[in-house]
Amino acid sequence: xxxxxxxxxxxxxxxxxxxxxxxxxxxxxxxxxxxxxxxxxxxxxxxxxxxxxxxxxxxxxxxxxxxxxxxxxxxxxxxxxxxxxxxxxxxxxxxxxxxxxxxxxxxxxxxxxxxxxxxxx
Amino acid sequence: xxxxxxxxxxxxxxxxxxxxxxxxxxxxxxxxxxxxxxxxxxxxxxxxxxxxxxxxxxxxxxxxxxxxxxxxxxxxxxxxxxxxxxxxxxxxxxxxxxxxxxxxxxxxxxx
Numbered sequence: 378x379x380x381x382x383x384x385x386x387x388x389x390x391x392x393x394x395x396x397x398x399x400x401x402x403x404x405x406x407x408x409x410x411x412x413x414x415x416x417x418x419x420x421x422x423x424x425x426x427x428x429x430x431x432x433x434x435x436x437x438x439x440x441x442x443x444x445x446x447x448x449x450x451x452x453x454x455x456x457x458x459x460x461x462x463x464x465x466x467x468x469x470x471x472x473x474x475x476x477x478x479x480x481x482x483x484x485x486x487x488x489x490x491x492x493x494x495x496x497x498x
Numbered sequence: 499x500x501x502x503x504x505x506x507x508x509x510x511x512x513x514x515x516x517x518x519x520x521x522x523x524x525x526x527x528x529x530x531x532x533x534x535x536x537x538x539x540x541x542x543x544x545x546x547x548x549x550x551x552x553x554x555x556x557x558x559x560x561x562x563x564x565x566x567x568x569x570x571x572x573x574x575x576x577x578x579x580x581x582x583x584x585x586x587x588x589x590x591x592x593x594x595x596x597x598x599x600x601x602x603x604x605x606x607x608x609x
Contacts, residue, residue: 412598422536422544422587424598438596477549483591483598484534486555488543 379403379487381473386492393463393496399456399473399489407431407451408479413458415469416491425471426458430480441467463496470494501599502527502588509607515576518604520588521569526599528569532591535564535573538603539584547586548573575606583608 385397399411413425426447427436435447446459456473470491476482503521510516520527527533533551536544546555548564551571561576571590575582588601
């Protein structure tokens with residue numbers, strides 16, 4: 378059974394930093410690119426970032442480019458999101474999402490339960 | 499402002515059919531058959547309902563169907579049931595600066 382479990386969400390002050398983790402199981406992790414998607418409370422979904430299966434090719438939404446860094450450790454079946462210079466508008470549930478097919482793909486057949494990041498003083 | 503445009507809300511009675519539209523451009527919906535649809539109940543993670551315009555994942559009811567015409571994709575739910583009441587999001591691959599864009603979401607109310 379595929380499982381994605383995010384962790385690391387907390388309350389952090391504006392300008393602060395945070396690292397989110399996503400533990401994956403039930404599939405061959407290093408066959409898949411992986412994504413982060415976020416959702417502000419009561420708002421819609423926003424794609425955040427993508428990393429290739431080997432970690433060499435990251436992509437970012439313009440809203441987080443230069444502040445967030447996506448990474449992965451295939452030996453630990455884990456995905457990460459380092460978030461720096463946090464702003465109030467980064468407050469959201471952060472989901473890791475698995476693409477439907479190995480390699481690159483742009484629909485998500487499994488999502489984690491989400492972890493809440495709150496940026497507030 | 500979301501890249502893909504969806505109606506904010508739709509409603510229907512049990513047993514009826516409804517359609518949710520998702521309008522983009524030739525850079526996303528119109529240019530590629532990579533439209534997907536997600537259902538989200540309150541407090542839950544999104545669930546994939548349709549991928550690549552019209553394909554249903556295993557386990558998703560055949561009451562859900564997808565289509566596309568030009569720059570607009572559509573999700574149709576037939577035989578509405580109370581459990582279908584949820585938020586629905588479309589998504590597409592795009593050649594813009596980011597590879598994935600979502601619609602703003604549509605709240606489906608089953609009357």
